[in-house]
Amino acid sequence: MTNSNDEPQGGLPRNYLRATLLLLIGEEPAHGYDLLEQITQLGLGKVDPGGLYRALRVMERDGLVSSYWEHSTAGPARRTYQLTDEGTEWLHAWAGALRESHRYLSVYLKRYDCIVSRRLVP
Amino acid sequence: MTNSNDEPQGGLPRNYLRATLLLLIGEEPAHGYDLLEQITQLGLGKVDPGGLYRALRVMERDGLVSSYWEHSTAGPARRTYQLTDEGTEWLHAWAGALRESHRYLSVYLKRYDCIVSRRLVP
C-alpha cells in the first residue's frame, strides 16, 4: 500500500502529547523523564522522548508551564515542570475539547457496530 | 507561540477525515459533496472541501475506494465512491484503533474529573 501506516498510533487525538502532559503535570508537578514513563503506561505505547521534551519546552515558551532545575545528589539534574494559571485554563479547555471528541468517537463506533451487525459490510 | 489556537478542532483523532469517510462510504456509496454535508452534520463543524476531495483521491490511489462518474441530468457530474475489499479491511482496522482511542479518552476524562473534584486544580 502506498500510504503504509497501519494505525500510526491508533488515531489518537491531535496534540494528544500536549493534552496529556497538561493533565499529568496538573495532577502533580513532574520532570520530563518521569512524564515519559507515566505517559507510556497510560496506554500510549512507546512515546518519543525527543518529542516529549520538545513539547515541554514549547509549552513553557507559550506560558502553559513553568520549570526549575532540580539538582539531585543521585543522577543528572532534572527540570521540574508545574502548571501556570494559563496552563490550568488550557487544561480545562482541552478537557472540554476531548469530551467532544469522546462523544464523536461514541457516535462513530455506534454506527460502525451498526453496519457490521447488519452485515452491510461483511 | 507556536500554536495559539484554542482547540484547533477539538482535538479530534488524527486522520479523522479518512476514518470518517471510510465509515460513511461503508454505510452507503456516496459522492464527495454528499459526504461533505454528512460529515459536517456528524459533529465536526465546517470541514474543508479541498481536503475532503483530496483525501478521497488519495484513498482511491491507495486502493481503499473505487469511483465512477455519474452523469445525472440534474446538476454537474459527480464521482461516486464505494469501498473496496481492502477499504473494508481498513475500516475494521480503524474501528479497532478508534475504540482504543475511545478508551484512552475515557481514562483521560476520568482523571481530569478527579483532579477537578479534588480541587487540586482550582
Added chain:
DNA sequence: AGTGGTAAGTGCAGCGTACATCTATCTGGT
C-alpha cells in the same frame, strides 16, 4: 575503563490539516 540507566536536548523529513482560490455545470429569478 567500560557499561548501563537516568535526564535532557537537537536536526530533519513526512504528512495531515487549514485556508484560499479556481473551474464547470445546472437551477431559479428577473
Added chain:
DNA sequence: ACCAGATAGATGTACGCTGCACTTACCACT
C-alpha cells in the same frame, strides 16, 4: 436572455505535530 447561487470537484501552499535518529551529560556499579 442573463445573472446569482447552489452543486460538484480540484489545486496550491504553508504551518505544525509527529516520528526517527542522533547527541550530550551525569552517576553508579563492576
